Amino acid sequence: MNVILHIGLGSFHRAHQAVYLQRLHDLGDTTWVLAGGNTRPDMAETIAALQASGGAYTLETISPQGEHVYERISSIRQVIPYSADLSGLIAQGAAPATKVISFTVTEAGYYIDAQNRLDLDTYADLRTDLALAREGKPGATIYGALTAILRARMASGAGPVTLLNCDNLRHNGDRSRSGLLQFIEHVGDSALLAWVQAHTTSPNAMVDRITPRPTAAVRERVLAATGVDDAAALMGESFIQWVIEDQFIAGRPAWERVGGEMVASVQAYEEAKIRLLNATHSCIAWAGTLVGYTFIHEGTLDPVIRQMAHDYVTDDAIPVLTPSPLDLPKYRDVVLDRFGNPAIADTNQRVAMDAFSKIPGMIAPTIRDNLARGRRFDSVAMLPALFLAYLQVWHRGGIAYTYQDQAMDPAVAHAICAADDPVAAYAADPVLWGDLAGDARLVDALRAAFTRVNAFVAAHRH
Known part of the structure; x- marks a missing residue:
């Protein structure tokens, strides 16, 4: 045996x-x-x-x-x-x-x-x-x-x-x-x-x-x-x-x-899963937490949050993953249907964790790929902007659950939130951004996205 x-x-x-x-x-x-x-x-x-x-x-x-x-x-x-x-x-x-x-x-x-x-x-x-x-x-x-x-x-x-x-x-x-x-x-x-x-x-x-x-x-x-x-x-x-x-x-x-x-190679399947499923999952968890939801399905069934996730995949992820052996629009829709399953009762707490490894692993690559093609990346920029807003709530002690992140140095995270320009400090963090840290195009896109995130939270807080 x-x-x-x-x-x-x-x-x-x-x-x-x-x-x-x-x-x-x-x-x-x-x-x-x-x-x-x-x-x-x-x-x-x-x-x-x-x-x-x-x-x-x-x-x-x-x-x-x-x-x-x-x-x-x-x-x-x-x-x-x-x-x-x-x-x-x-x-x-x-x-x-x-x-x-x-x-x-x-x-x-x-x-x-x-x-x-x-x-x-x-x-x-x-x-x-x-x-x-x-x-x-x-x-x-x-x-x-x-x-x-x-x-x-x-x-x-x-x-x-x-x-x-x-x-x-x-x-x-x-x-x-x-x-x-x-x-x-x-x-x-x-x-x-x-x-x-x-x-x-x-x-x-x-x-x-x-x-x-x-x-x-x-x-x-x-x-x-x-x-x-x-x-x-x-x-x-x-x-x-x-x-x-x-x-x-x-x-x-x-x-x-x-x-x-x-x-022979998992690369195309892996990229689709990491960018269309994992990154979308985090988007919904951060956004849902910010407006008072507990569970993933609540955020997925909120039309504004669902549209945010849909736009990220459609506008910025699918274009840089095409061609693919998978039907990427169908994969996107199946993922959102799965996330909307209320019986799973998956928590925002579980999915929101470890952003300091998820952003460089699951989100930054889509930003890099769009930059390499000379494309705008407004929709994917919403995801790290959501986490910055989330991090600021955490900084103030306002997250309703314990946030766990093995890759985050809490002192660094608090310093980002306390900076005179938190967006610039966030965009400059090498753990999150590697060689993109401090890139003016990243700073500008995050600044615009962060403004949109704050407007979203103000309008949708439960």
Whole structure:
């Protein structure tokens, strides 16, 4: 039996990758199973519930038309308990049966700047892990964990392994691989560096399924529908997609039998998803928060916010992504229909987070592409302008929930908001804008967009 070790046993993995493997199991193909755990001591209650059930849990899916489906997922056969030394993850990762190591740690968990350099200056936890790795100890970041696992695998002679990124990160395989190799270089372990280069591959992949944080209401609905009181129950939308480059060094499940799309390059799919779905999601979350909404569907069903998102995609994103193997206007409309599904009850809090990595990753590229074509970019400029307005409310303590952002330095963010010219200070931030920081065309477009955002908030505040 072959094992996929998954790092980051959160809701998205359990509603996405685990489901694809379950579908293979349902067809009678049980040649691959999942083992999973976390590098940090979070999700303790969910992990305990999964351990008690042998890794099984109930997934509720809800379509935009309101159809509820309940499914028992049992493809995770080993739930690895957290320990600070990551001994369970390391042992499983070094086992010959493990052929794929996959991971979901959020976009901000890769610590890579706009030039694809590992940003050691900004992130203390990365520097901590580097010091630990030099002492031969594991760390909590994905690089600290993978370095420890791959060292053990190299030492045990367990053979090659595929490193499969399952996060919303452009060129996620290439970029996470680059970050890992840079990390190992900084550690100074030339033997491990050579081994990883020779014995691993890192396919790019595009993943998609809206998966809100589980609530008590999900558990109650699962109990009512199935009779099972499941503390690890979760919910997702009915839509699901996984596009993967077929570059597996030690074999893989037959995902193509169950809807997985195995391709030579994911780039066109990835760009469409990041710009037409992820960036639009953030637009709706920031705008909805500013006018008093709690949920994504509320903002999507607000005609002014929906039009703002529609205009961004239509005016500025689709023109720079054409030609494409996808029907981009149809994709845009499907995305907005998905976001308008009230049953998902996805929160603005979840989607609004991590803007300091989302703006450079999901929004700035569309600005750059329009600039390169000599085009105006008024509609996409609304998205970072919305976040600046959001940031100013946060600066005053006015956001109704805790804003989380791994890539943001709070002192820098407060300084931007307190500046005499916040728009200029915002446009000059290198974390957000890289080589565009301070560009007069960016400043002018943001200034005009920020005026429109303030007018929108004044007129639509609930």
